[in-house]
Amino acid sequence: MTDKPPTKIRVRGLRKAFGAKRVLEGLDLDVGAGESLVVIGGSGTGKSVLIKCILGLLKADGGSIQVDGEEVIGIDTDQREEINRKFGMLFQGSALFDSLPVWENVAFGLLAGKGLHRKLAREKAIEKLAQVGLDSDVATLSPSELSGGMQKRVALARAIATEPDIILFDEPTTGLDPIMADVINNLIIKITRDMGATALTITHDMASARKIAHRIAMLYEGKIIWVGPVSEITRSGDERVDQFIHGRAEGPIRMAVRA
Amino acid sequence: MPMRPLQLVGSFVLTFLESTGRLVLFAVAAIGHCVRPPFYWRSFGRQLIEIGYYSLPVVGLTAIFTGMVLALQSYTGFARFSAESAIATVVVVSITRELGPVLAGLMVAGRIGASMAAEIGTMRVTEQLDALTTLSTNPMKYLVAPRLVAGVLTLPLLVLIADIIGVFGGYLVAVYKLGFNPATYLQNTFEAVKVEDVTSGLVKASVFGFIITLMGCYNGYTSRGGAQGVGAATTNAVVSASILILCFDYILTELFFAR
Structure with missing residues (x-):
């Protein structure tokens, strides 16, 4: 029996709204030490908001975020600077x-x-x-x-x-050609493995997610609706996950499209 | 609907108070960061050069032409009353008390206020400010505090130079165009100018330096919405700084000279 790695980031009941628009509605997520977790989800589902709440760039409306067992919601600026020393962040636009x-x-x-x-x-x-x-x-x-x-x-x-102990990747392959995207994926795998770092990536690029993840979590309507090993994502049993990973326009997920 | 005009007034007052409150809180936080370590000396040095050294040509040109015009205009007016000898006094007092600090302030507001708002605004919309936070660096401390201190220290130096150049401009016109005796003109100048004329101008310059950098940083820091937001921030920085300079010029003149 193998021991489960200690939890590096623990998110419970995370809520965040912008005016009347509720983006995160009680999100729960665990990221184990040394693991690479990828959060997938459509545009505007709150993936970037999740990362920004973890880093303190956005103030969560409620819930709990623990990093190495330490609560980080509501901490002061000096404590935040200290906590952020544990993080490295790759931004979508660099x-x-x-x-x-x-x-x-x-x-x-x-x-x-x-x-x-x-x-x-x-x-x-x-x-x-x-x-x-x-x-x-x-x-x-x-x-x-x-x-x-x-x-x-x-x-x-x-x-x-x-x-850093934890590296966050915000859409690391967006806007890159497929070859360069694969180069970045390989670098992410190599670097996180060599450093023994914990990685939390958000993306909607399934090729990238499959390549760099140990586990994948899917975010939909403000909550994690499925989480499991990358090898099991095709057998999730959830129609919304199936629709997303196969990139189908038809299915339970309806995109808000206005003429 | 009889309440509608009152509602409009109320809404305007509330918006004004809210904006003023935000600006005051920003200013208080920024001043706090100016006096608390860590200090970013390199960033401070860069701002000294940017605000002080690179503004010299525009401030110098403004000052010399202002002094020249002042001498010419005073002569055409005073000649009617045979009071030409007062030209030196008018030039030196006007330049040191008013025109030096106000015109230098307005020119620097156009040059520096706009550039600060555009630079920090672009950093905001391209997530560079977020990147600073993730690198455990407080953007207020790294970007705003050095600019504020540099503005407060540099503007008086610029105005001192502008005063000298402005008086020299008046001297050139008086001596080479209007035929004044150089020694007499200089003697009149030195007899007319008092220490408080110069110091009041330098204090004004310091306050204007604070206003220009504060409005540039505040508008850039709070800009939203891409290129349009940055454009609006730049305009707001220059307009608000210019208006505040003129308001505070009156307030400071009252404090210094009203008996």
């Missing part, structure tokens, strides 16, 4: 700082957060860039000089530069 060269983007957490000397931080940044398959020549370029795929890799290098 969110690189345009005013800084690539290496300073990668080393930002080391310079501002950990106060590392600039020379050492630069060496570390180049090392991380190499880990995501980028040459040291890229280090002095501005983010605007890079292609979308390269920006994504730089953002990935920034997310892992401080060697």
Whole structure:
């Protein structure tokens, strides 16, 4: 019998609304230490809201989020800064700082957060860039000089530069061609495995989800409606999951389309 | 419906009070971050150069032409009463008390307020501010505090230089166009100017520096909705800073000179 890994992130009854629109309605989710969990769901179902609530970028209306057993809803700014040191985050649009060269983007957490000397931080940044398959020549370029795929890799290098325990990926393959998307998927698998990090990814790219996940959870109407190992998703027994993973317009999930 | 006009007035007052409250809370938080470590010296140095050094040409040109026009206009007016000798006094007092700080403030509001709102607004809509938070860096501390302090310290220096250039502009017109004796003009200038004329202008400049950077940062920080939101933030930053500069100019003049 194998021991179940300790829970790294525990979400219970999470609620979040924007005005009258209720996005998350009592969401429950567990992410085990060292596991890669992918949350799938249609556009506008609240996947990004879930990640932003975990990071404290959005204030949850209710419920509980625990990171390593510590409640993070309602904590003050200093505690939040401390908790966020455990996280690395890859944003959907990369969110690189345009005013800084690539290496300073990668080393930002080391310079501002950990106060590392600039020379050492630069060496570390180049090392991380190499880990995501980028040459040291890229280090002095501005983010605007890079292609979308390269920006994504730089953002990935920034997310892992401080060697966080937990890495969050927000639509890591959106906007990339299939080959570059697979390169990013491989990097995510390699990096999280090498670092032993816990990964929480949100995506609607099923190819990516199948490749990088240990478990998949599906978010629909503000709740997790199914969660299980990636190998079992085709046998979920839930019509909504089947419709989503096969990308069918017909089924119980109705998209809000207005003429 | 007899209540409708009252409802409109009430709604306007409530919106105004809400916006003012938000701005005051933002300003209080920003001031708090200015005095609490960590301090981002590099970011502060960059702002000193951006606000101070790069604004010198535009402020200098504004000042020299203002001084020249002032001398010319005063001459055409005062010649009717044979009071041409008062030109030096009018130029130096007007420049140091009023025109130096106000015109420099308005020019810097156009240049710096707009650029701050656009930069921070773009960072907001491209998730760069969220990225800062995930890197355990408070955006208020990293982006807003250095700009505020740099604005408060740099504007008085710019205005001091503008005062000198403005008086020099008046001197050029008086001596080379109107045929004044250079030594007499300078003597009249030094006799007319008092320490409080200059210091009141410098205090005004400091307050204007705070207003410009606060409005630039606030409007950028709270911008929403993509390119249109950033555009609106930029316009609001310049317009609100310009109006506030003129309001506070009157208030400070009352405080300094009303007997």
